[in-house]
Amino acid sequence: xxxxxxxxxxxxxxxxxxxxxxxxxxxxxxxxxxxxxxxxxxxxxxxxxxxxxxxxxxxxxxxxxxxxxxxxxxxxxxxxxxxxxxxxxxxxxxxxxxxxxxxxxxxxxxxxxxxxxxxxxxxxxxxxxxxxxxxxxxxxxxxxxxxxxxxxxxxxxxxxxxxxxxxxxxxxxxxxxxxxxxxxxxxxxxxxxxxxxxxxxxxxxxxxxxxxxxxxxxxxxxxxxxxxxxxxxxxxxxxxxxxxxxxxxxxxxxxxxxxxxxxxxxxxxxxxxxxxxxxxxxxxxxxxxxxxxxxxxxxxxxxxxxxxxxxxxxxxxxxxxxxxxxxxxxxxxxxxxxxxxxxxxxxxxxxxxxxxxxxxxxxxxxxxxxxxxxxxxxxxxxxxxxxxxxxxxxxxxxxxxxxxxxxxxxxxxxxxxxxxxxxxxxxxxxxxxxxxxxxxxxxxxxxxxxxxxxxxxxxxxxxxxxxxxxxxxxxxxxxxx
Numbered sequence: 001x002x003x004x005x006x007x008x009x010x011x012x013x014x015x016x017x018x019x020x021x022x023x024x025x026x027x028x029x030x031x032x033x034x035x036x037x038x039x040x041x042x043x044x045x046x047x048x049x050x051x052x053x054x055x056x057x058x059x060x061x062x063x064x065x066x067x068x069x070x071x072x073x074x075x076x077x078x079x080x081x082x083x084x085x086x087x088x089x090x091x092x093x094x095x096x097x098x099x100x101x102x103x104x105x106x107x108x109x110x111x112x113x114x115x116x117x118x119x120x121x122x123x124x125x126x127x128x129x130x131x132x133x134x135x136x137x138x139x140x141x142x143x144x145x146x147x148x149x150x151x152x153x154x155x156x157x158x159x160x161x162x163x164x165x166x167x168x169x170x171x172x173x174x175x176x177x178x179x180x181x182x183x184x185x186x187x188x189x190x191x192x193x194x195x196x197x198x199x200x201x202x203x204x205x206x207x208x209x210x211x212x213x214x215x216x217x218x219x220x221x222x223x224x225x226x227x228x229x230x231x232x233x234x235x236x237x238x239x240x241x242x243x244x245x246x247x248x249x250x251x252x253x254x255x256x257x258x259x260x261x262x263x264x265x266x267x268x269x270x271x272x273x274x275x276x277x278x279x280x281x282x283x284x285x286x287x288x289x290x291x292x293x294x295x296x297x298x299x300x301x302x303x304x305x306x307x308x309x310x311x312x313x314x315x316x317x318x319x320x321x322x323x324x325x326x327x328x329x330x331x332x333x334x335x336x337x338x339x340x341x342x343x344x345x346x347x348x349x350x351x352x353x354x355x356x357x358x359x360x361x362x363x364x365x366x367x368x369x370x371x372x373x374x375x376x377x378x379x380x381x382x383x384x385x386x387x388x389x390x391x392x393x394x395x396x397x398x399x400x401x402x403x404x405x406x407x408x409x410x411x412x413x414x415x416x417x418x419x420x421x422x423x424x425x426x427x428x429x430x431x432x433x434x435x436x437x438x439x440x441x442x443x444x445x446x447x448x449x450x451x452x453x454x455x456x457x458x459x460x461x462x463x464x465x466x467x468x469x470x471x472x473x474x475x476x477x478x479x480x481x
Contacts, residue, residue, distance in 0.1 A: 011083075011084050012083035012084055012163065012165075012166030016162075017079075017163075018080065019159075019163065020079040020083050020090075020162060020166075021077065021159075022076070023155050023158050024076040024079045024152070024155045024156055025072055025073070027068070027071070027148070027152040028069060031147050031152075034150065034151055034187075034190075035053065035144070036049075036050055038143070038147070038190070038194055054140075057107070058141075060107020060110075060111065061140065063141075064104055064107070064145050064148065067102065068099070068144075068148035068152075071097045071099045071100060071152060072152065075094070075097060075155075078090075079093040079156065079160075079163075086254075087253070089175070090163070090172055090258075091171075091175045091178070091262050092261055093156045094152070094153055094156050094261065095264070095265055097148065097152035097156075097265075098265070098268045098269065100148040101268075101273065101276070102272060104142050104144070104145035104146075104276055108138050108142065109279050111137075112279055115131065115135070115138070127384065128208070128211070128385060132203040132204035132211075132384070132385075133200070133201065135200045135280055135381070136196070136197050136199075136200035136204065137197075137201075138280060139193050139196050139280065142273075142276055143190060149186050149269055150189075150190055151183075153179050153182050153183040153186055153265075154179070154180070154183035154187075156179045157176045157177075157183055160179065161173075168251065168254045170250065170251065171247050171251070171254040171258040173243070174239070174246075174255075177239050177243060178239045178243060178258075178266075181235045181239050182233070182262075182265070184232045185232040185233035186269060188225060188229035191225060195221060195222060195225065196222065200381070203218075208299075208389075209299060211385040212372065212386065212388070215372070215381060215385050218378075219372070219375070219378055222375070233266070237266055240262035240263055240266065241263070244259025244262070247259075277376075280377065281379055281380055290339070291340070292339060292340070292365040292389070293338040293339070293340060293449075294365055294367070294368055295390045295391060295452060296390065296427075296428060297365075297390040297393075297456050297459065298390060298428060298430055298431075298432070299430045300335055300362050301331050301434075302326075302334075302335050302362070303335075305323075305335030305362070305389075306323050306336045308342055308346050309339075311346040316349045317349070319350075320334060320350050320353040320354055320476075321353065321357065321476065323335070324357045332359045332360055333361070333362050333393070334361055334362070335361075335362045335364045336354075336361055336363055337364050337365075338364060344447060347363075347448060347451075348444065348469060351394065351467065351469060352396070352398075354396060355398065356471075356472060356476055360395050360396070361394045361395075362392070362393055362394075363394060363451070364390075365390065365391065365392075365452070367390045369386055370386060372386070392452045392456050393464050394466075394467055395465065395467070397441065397469075398469065399468060399469070399471070403439060403466055403468075406438070406440065407419075407438070407440045407441065408440075408441050409423075409441065409458075410442065411445050415457045416440065416457050423458070423461045425457045428459050428460050437459075439463060439464050439466040440458045440464070441466040442454055442465065442466070442468075443468055444468065451467070
């Protein structure tokens with residue numbers, strides 16, 4: 001006995017078939033209008049934002065455009081055929097719109113490989129910026145693919161409504177309602193990706209000191225939008241299941257066909273989007289560089305610091321002098337990384353060599369870590385943004401050199417003791433000019449934590465620490481700087 005009803009065997013009119021196919025074929029213009037309304041970016045609007053969106057997407061944009069056009073054509077054919085052959089569920093017209101999602105996934109996979117390679121080769125100070133900028137640009141392809149999918153699903157919903165006069169009306173109504181709610185979910189997912197794109201682009205350009213605060217607000221906004229899109233997506237599944245069950249009571253084949261295709265399409269869209277988001281987080285959420293000593297100090301004036309990996313005096317001299325070549329005469333500061341394994345004698349040699357070329361020293365370490373609860377999509381960003389560096393400034397004076405205007409101080413466990421006052425460590429502002437601050441002189445303390453504590457104590461009281469050390473023996477060999 002055949003499972004097909006007489007209505008399922010009756011072909012629809014050619015006019016309705018052409019109408020349904022024509023509506024689905026309009027997916028391209030609807031997508032264009034959708035992207036223009038979105039502006040493609042949180043900063044630029046209209047066609048200017050659309051052009052920037054397409055440019056940032058790179059080769060993936062062309063793939064999404066090609067697959068989107070193919071999906072529109074195939075979807076239009078399937079919608080028209082479903083009218084002429086009602087045994088074919090009209091919901092099948094949804095499935096081709098998974099193609100642009102597949103194109104975006106491929107673009108993100110290849111793009112994240114390039115970002116990962118770049119992060120491994122650039123200056124550590126630039127890695128967070130590259131990760132933010134790269135993620136923002138790669139999300140451009142996701143925005144285009146989701147916009148194509150949302151527009152295509154919306155056109156299928158409209159086409160199903162306009163072809164209700166064709167046979168299997170109940171299944172077409174379920175397709176229209178299920179596709180309509182699914183289009184709403186995809187539209188909200190598109191807005192989420194637009195938010196991610198503009199937010200990550202902003203993170204790449206703001207001051208490192210402001211990134212964590214900005215990121216926390218971005219995560220909160222994303223969570224709220226994610227709750228809404230998730231609820232609408234679940235609503236589309238409920239409509240598909242309940243509607244298909246009701247239709248199946250009268251026409252089993254039509255009800256099961258519509259329900260299964262709607263569920264497969266919905267899960268496919270959500271699954272491809274989840275895979276794409278997972279690729280956006282493919283950069284390890286572990287530290288992008290080796291951790292340094294914690295310093296609650298001032299923002300470094302230079303993001304390139306000497307890495308004293310070799311304790312030999314000649315190697316220390318070479319590393320410090322390589323940074324001395326890039327000194328700004330108005331801000332003669334050389335950064336030195338406070339690695340946990342750094343020996344006091346190695347740092348002493350670095351201070352002596354820096355003063356030998358009339359430079360000051362910034363003891364660069366990691367800022368105190370701030371915990372931020374974040375979804376997996378933002379895990380790598382939280383780690384990168386949290387890798388903020390701060391420094392403790394030190395001026396050097398050789399034994400016997402004058403230190404004009406310097407106050408003499410003694411380092412104590414509680415802070416610094418001057419002739420008539422005692423300074424305890426206080427909070428240090430991460431910004432501000434250091435060049436005009438008076439000095440407070442102490443003898444070389446020998447231990448790194450004591451030196452950092454003395455520097456930050458002096459800085460919190462409006463002074464820069466001056467450390468008096470003997471001249472280097474043997475003296476460094478100065479190249480032509």
